[in-house]
Amino acid sequence: MLLLRAAWLLALLPVGFGSANAIQRSFGIDYDNNHFLKDGKPFRYISGSIHYSRVPRYYWKDRLLKMKMAGLDAIQTYVPWNYHELKPGLYNFFGDRDLEYFLQLANEIGLLVILRAGPYICAEWDMGGLPAWLLEKESIVLRSSDSDYLAAVERWMGFLLPKMKPLLYQNGGPVIMVQVENEYGSYFACDYDYLRYLQKLFRHHLGDEVVLFTTDGASKSYLRCGALQGLYATVDFAPGGNVTAAFLSQRGSEPRGPLVNSEFYTGWLDHWGHRHSVVPTKTIAKTLNEILERGANVNMYMFIGGTNFAYWNGANMPYSPQPTSYDYDAPLSEAGDLTEKYFALREVIGRYKSLPEGPIPPTTPKYAYGQVAMQKLGAVTEFLDDLSPSGPIKSTYPLTFAQIKQYFGFVLYRTTLPKNCTEQTPLFSALNGVHDRAYISVDGVPQGVIERGKSSVINITGKAGANLDVLVENMGRVNYGRYNNDFKGLVSNLTLGQITLVDWEIYPLDIDSVVGYGLNSRGSESKISGGKSSSYAAPTLYTGRFSIPSGIPDLPQDTYIRFPGWTKGQIWINGFNLGRYWPVCGPQVTLFVPSNILVSSSLNNITVLELEHSPCGTQKCAVEFVDKPDINATLQYESNTPKLFTKDLWLDPL
Ligand SMILES: *[C@@H]1O[C@H](CO)[C@@H](O)[C@H](O)[C@H]1NC(C)=O
Ligand SMILES: *[C@@H]1O[C@H](CO)[C@@H](O)[C@H](O)[C@H]1NC(C)=O
Ligand SMILES: *[C@@H]1O[C@H](CO)[C@@H](O)[C@H](O)[C@H]1NC(C)=O
Ligand SMILES: *[C@@H]1O[C@H](CO)[C@@H](O)[C@H](O)[C@H]1NC(C)=O
Ligand SMILES: *[C@@H]1O[C@H](CO)[C@@H](O)[C@H](O)[C@H]1NC(C)=O
Ligand SMILES: *[C@@H]1O[C@H](CO)[C@@H](O)[C@H](O)[C@H]1NC(C)=O
Numbered sequence: 001m002l003l004l005r006a007a008w009l010l011a012l013l014p015v016g017f018g019s020a021n022a023i024q025r026s027f028g029i030d031y032d033n034n035h036f037l038k039d040g041k042p043f044r045y046i047s048g049s050i051h052y053s054r055v056p057r058y059y060w061k062d063r064l065l066k067m068k069m070a071g072l073d074a075i076q077t078y079v080p081w082n083y084h085e086l087k088p089g090l091y092n093f094f095g096d097r098d099l100e101y102f103l104q105l106a107n108e109i110g111l112l113v114i115l116r117a118g119p120y121i122c123a124e125w126d127m128g129g130l131p132a133w134l135l136e137k138e139s140i141v142l143r144s145s146d147s148d149y150l151a152a153v154e155r156w157m158g159f160l161l162p163k164m165k166p167l168l169y170q171n172g173g174p175v176i177m178v179q180v181e182n183e184y185g186s187y188f189a190c191d192y193d194y195l196r197y198l199q200k201l202f203r204h205h206l207g208d209e210v211v212l213f214t215t216d217g218a219s220k221s222y223l224r225c226g227a228l229q230g231l232y233a234t235v236d237f238a239p240g241g242n243v244t245a246a247f248l249s250q251r252g253s254e255p256r257g258p259l260v261n262s263e264f265y266t267g268w269l270d271h272w273g274h275r276h277s278v279v280p281t282k283t284i285a286k287t288l289n290e291i292l293e294r295g296a297n298v299n300m301y302m303f304i305g306g307t308n309f310a311y312w313n314g315a316n317m318p319y320s321p322q323p324t325s326y327d328y329d330a331p332l333s334e335a336g337d338l339t340e341k342y343f344a345l346r347e348v349i350g351r352y353k354s355l356p357e358g359p360i361p362p363t364t365p366k367y368a369y370g371q372v373a374m375q376k377l378g379a380v381t382e383f384l385d386d387l388s389p390s391g392p393i394k395s396t397y398p399l400t401f402a403q404i405k406q407y408f409g410f411v412l413y414r415t416t417l418p419k420n421c422t423e424q425t426p427l428f429s430a431l432n433g434v435h436d437r438a439y440i441s442v443d444g445v446p447q448g449v450i451e452r453g454k455s456s457v458i459n460i461t462g463k464a465g466a467n468l469d470v471l472v473e474n475m476g477r478v479n480y481g482r483y484n485n486d487f488k489g490l491v492s493n494l495t496l497g498q499i500t501l502v503d504w505e506i507y508p509l510d511i512d513s514v515v516g517y518g519l520n521s522r523g524s525e526s527k528i529s530g531g532k533s534s535s536y537a538a539p540t541l542y543t544g545r546f547s548i549p550s551g552i553p554d555l556p557q558d559t560y561i562r563f564p565g566w567t568k569g570q571i572w573i574n575g576f577n578l579g580r581y582w583p584v585c586g587p588q589v590t591l592f593v594p595s596n597i598l599v600s601s602s603l604n605n606i607t608v609l610e611l612e613h614s615p616c617g618t619q620k621c622a623v624e625f626v627d628k629p630d631i632n633a634t635l636q637y638e639s640n641t642p643k644l645f646t647k648d649l650w651l652d653p654l
Contacts, residue, residue, distance in 0.1 A: 027169045027176045029211060029232060031256040035295070036211075038169075038176070044258070044295055045176075046349055047074035047114055048303025051123065052102040053083050054326055055306045055336075057095055058596035060102055062361050063304050063336050064109045069360040070331065070342060071349035074112035074176065076262070076299045077102070078121040080129040083312070085156055087405075088133055093163075103167050107174040113167075114262075114299060116179040116215075117160065117202070119143075119153050120484075124269050124314045124322045127477035127484055128182075132407040135400075135487060142484050143181070144189040150197060161205030170209050177211040178202060179262070183236075185216040185226025188482045195228045215262040218246040227253040236263030236301070239279065239287035247296065259296035264288065266300050266341065267329025271320045276587040276632040278329050281341045285348050292352045300345070304332035307592050310512075310577035311408040314479030315486075319436065319453040321476040323588040324579030325631045334592050334629065335558055337363040364595070367557040369546060369625035372606060376616055377541040378522030379444060380412065380609070381469060384507055386514050388412075392505035398490035399506055400435075401474060406508035409570075410539075410609075411489050413470040414505045417442065417462050418496065424459035425497050427468075432456055433492025436475040439539050439611050442466050446536035449612070460496075468501070470494070471539050473611065475580075515607045516575040519543065535613060539569075542608040542616065544623065548600040556598035559625045560590035565615025566623070572607040573597050586635040590626065 028037045036043040048067050055063055067075055079099065085091055093099060106113050120143050121129035134140055137148050167173030180198050195214075202212055216226035218235035227233035233253035237246040247259045266284055268277035291298045305328030315321035327334035331342035338360065346355065380387065393404050398413055427440065429450055436452040442462035450458060452475075462468070470490065477486040494501045519541060548556045561571070561578070568582045576597040583589045598604055606623065608614075615621045 025170050025172065026209070027211060028209070029257050034256060035258045036297070045073045045112065045114075045297045045299075046071065046292070046353070047076050047112075047297075047299035048072050048331075049076045049263075049299060049301040050304050051078055051080075051302075051306060052099065053078075053080050053097070053125075053312065054308065055304065056594045056596050057098065057101070059336055059594060060105055061109070062364070063332065064106055064111060065361050066332055066336065066338065066342075067303055068109050068111055069356055069358070070303070070346045071353060071355045072111065072303070074114055074299075075106055075303070076114040076116065076301070078116045078123050078125070078129065078182075079118055079160065080121055080123065080125050080312075081118050081156055082126060082129055082131040084160070085131055088152070089155065091159060100163060100167065103174055107167075111174060112169065112176045113174040114177045114179070115164065115175050116182060117157075117164070118182065119156065119198075121182050122480050124308075124326065124479055126312050126314050126408075126479065127486060128314065128479040130484060132402060132477065132488075133405070135402040135485060136405075140485065141189065143184070143187055143194065144191045145193045145197065150194075153198070154201060157201050157205060161202065165206055168206065168210050175210075177213055178206060180212050180214055180231050183216050183222070183226060184214065185222035185224060186481070187225070190225035192228065195231070199228060199230055213260075213262075218249045218261075220249055220252055223249060223253045232257065232260075234260035234262040237261055238265045239284045241287070243287060243290045243294070247294075259294065261291060261296065261298045263301035264291065264298050266302060266331055266345070267305070267327075269328060270323050270325070270587060270631070271316065272323050272582055272585050272588075273320070274587070275634070276329075278632075281344045284341065285344045288345060288348050289351070292348065300331070302326070302328040302330040304336060305330045305334060307334055307579065309579050311474065311476065313476040313580070315436075315476045316480055317478055317483045319478070321436070323631075324581070324591055325588050325629075327629075327631055334631070335364065335366070335594075365554065365557045366627040367555060367559050367625070368627040369548070369559055371622040371624045372544040372546040374542045374544040374606070374608060374614075374616060374621050374623060375521065377519050377543050380410075380471060380509070380539045380541065381444065382522040383514070383519065383541065384412070386519065387509040387511060388507040389510075392507045395504050395506060396502050397493060398504055400491055401488035404506055404508050406510075408474060409511055410474070410509045411472050412507040412509060413472060413490055414507065415468050415501050415503055417464055417466045417468055418499055418501070420464045421461050421496070424461060426457050427460050428457045428495045429490075429492065430456070430495065431492040433490060433494075434472065435486070435488045435491050437473045437611075438490075439471045439473070439536075441469045441538045444469075444538055446538050448536060469538070471611070511570070511609065512572075512577055515572045515577075518605070519607065537610070537613050539609060539611045540614065542610060542614060542621075544606045544608075545603040546606070546625075547603050548598060550600070556595045556600055558595045559593045559627065560629050561593050562590050562624045562626055562630070564622070564624060566608070566610055567612035567614070569608055569610040569612075571609075571623075574599065574605055583633070584635070586633040587631060589630040589633045590628075592629065593625070
């Protein structure tokens with residue numbers, strides 16, 4: 001009602017003189033006439049999702065302009081808490097994380113912003129955006145009234161929301177609405193006190209005028225725990241279903257007010273080892289038209305998906321991590337390319353409003369820099385002094401990543417074999433306790449891989465006293481459902497035969513810093529084919545250099561990198577962590593390389609951490625830059641139609 005009063009006041013004031021205008025900007029809800037009110041006038045938005053954390057800052061303007069030119073009124077973005085508060089009280093809002101700059105750009109381009117401030121965001125983002133350091137309290141109940149959780153939320157929101165306040169629409173900024181929590185009705189806790197707490201906290205920092213809202217799956221069962229009096233309830237649903245029925249579910253919570261689909265899916269997410277998701281343009285265009293026809297508001301999720309750089313991808317249960325590409329089959333590709341879907345949806349939008357005039361920024365050119373020869377630097381274990389400068393943490397039983405305060409990447413667990421294993425001896429992770437993938441060697445000789453949910457035992461051989469190295473990769477924390485408390489590392493004991501292994505030396509590996517400073521080759525003899533099985537080598541670092549050709553205008557340009565003969569690992573270019581590659585698994589085979597990380601003034605440095613098996617050794621060994629993406633490889637998949645998590649169900653009933 002406060003919102004209405006603001007709009008009503010505005011109507012009484014004379015408009016159009018000088019600075020008073022800025023003060024009179026208003027955005028609210030007209031419950032009587034079932035629409036939004038912007039500056040006192042009926043307003044409907046057509047919006048698209050872009051996550052600034054998945055697009056390099058260098059390209060923010062390009063992508064926002066393309067969204068503007070598609071006819072969008074607004075963008076919607078998530079704020080990933082863990083992307084900004086790296087450790088309790090340690091904040092990063094610089095460079096690619098400069099949220100305020102991103103919002104100002106949107107403002108300058110003439111796009112409104114629907115801000116999904118969290119604290120939880122899902123988003124196929126590590127732990128749904130919640131910081132992994134919350135897990136230092138092991139029993140924490142996330143997304144609930146747990147007092148430690150609330151204390152962390154209060155501190156974070158006390159930092160974030162005051163930054164956002166000047167960017168609210170009524171304060172001259174682009175932000176018209178702020179989402180509280182995210183799809184809370186899909187979470188088991190159903191803690192209304194928690195939602196009420198957030199509502200109060202958001203109001204305290206942002207004031208009474210801003211429209212606060214919630215988003216839930218379009219069914220009564222989701223809205224039951226997701227909606228709260230005083231937060232405007234919106235829904236999300238996929239194309240191809242019954243739009244009337246979907247909006248009826250919103251009406252169950254909001255009998256009056258604007259109809260809003262906050263996530264209208266233009267595509268769908270991927271998982272390693274499953275087919276690339278493709279949603280036909282025709283289906284989306286048809287349903288978009290049905291939504292717009294009835295005057296409803298819509299946000300297309302995603303309008304551009306972008307990239308899970310570094311370690312930022314999430315995972316679903318049963319444990320299944322998402323790949324580096326978050327292309328999403330969206331209207332703008334991962335690389336920001338204009339697609340046939342873009343133009344089809346623009347055409348639908350054009351039936352309902354006049355499209356902005358002027359040129360659409362073109363698709364950026366891509367360049368095939370070709371092959372780059374790679375050399376071995378050395379096994380990870382040869383760099384322990386650099387990678388783990390403060391040395392190992394000693395513990396009788398294994399500790400998790402959170403316990404040693406390393407949240408991402410890789411940790412090496414080392415102990416010695418307590419007995420002679422001349423025969424094949426099973427090394428066993430009871431309770432599926434390898435989170436998420438362990439690369440195991442004995443005195444540098446690779447033995448095999450244990451993987452969460454896939455394989456919990458391998459046979460090893462070795463002498464008593466030999467070093468048993470278990471390099472554990474965190475492949476991304478669960479971002480959805482009740483499994484958010486996703487501890488990483490060895491989360492239970494390993495046994496060798498009947499013996500529980502003890503006396504571990506745990507090396508947190510700070511590969512990212514070390515790659516940034518540069519690594520020198522250890523010049524060691526290759527143990528690459530030393531394993532009993534030639535399909536594994538101990539995790540090893542490689543390097544290569546390439547220059548950008550001179551005499552060609554407009555280089556460096558965007559490119560894609562391929563890994564012929566490589567298996568699984570992580571790659572950095574000039575110290576920038578591009579993400580994970582796993583071409584033998586698919587569906588993603590190439591990684592997007594944005595031009596802004598390349599230099600033409602000197603050599604570009606590539607660092608690769610290959611976890612399983614590289615083509616180096618006898619064969620030619622290279623990575624290759626190509627000018628076309630391949631995120632749709634048809635390799636061997638576990639099943640044709642993954643039914644991985646309940647969100648999939650939203651696609652069915654409509
Ligand atoms: C769509 O849902 C509405 C409301 O439940 C129903 O009346 C209508 O028959 C449905 N349309 C189709 C094509 O199923
Ligand atoms: C392991 O085997 C070696 C001989 O190969 C023997 O000398 C040693 O005592 C054995 N150690 C244990 C702990 O059994
Ligand atoms: C381990 O070796 C034993 C004995 O050779 C064999 O029966 C078993 O299948 C092997 N297990 C694995 C996981 O390879
Ligand atoms: C390992 O086993 C010991 C002894 O049974 C137990 O006290 C400890 O909690 C276990 N550690 C983990 C991480 O499961
Ligand atoms: C590549 O590595 C070399 C040697 O470490 C360094 O001098 C150079 O600055 C690096 N290039 C870039 C673009 O980071
Ligand atoms: C992906 O591959 C499938 C099967 O070959 C094909 O139907 C689909 O059109 C491809 N999608 C893209 C985006 O290339």
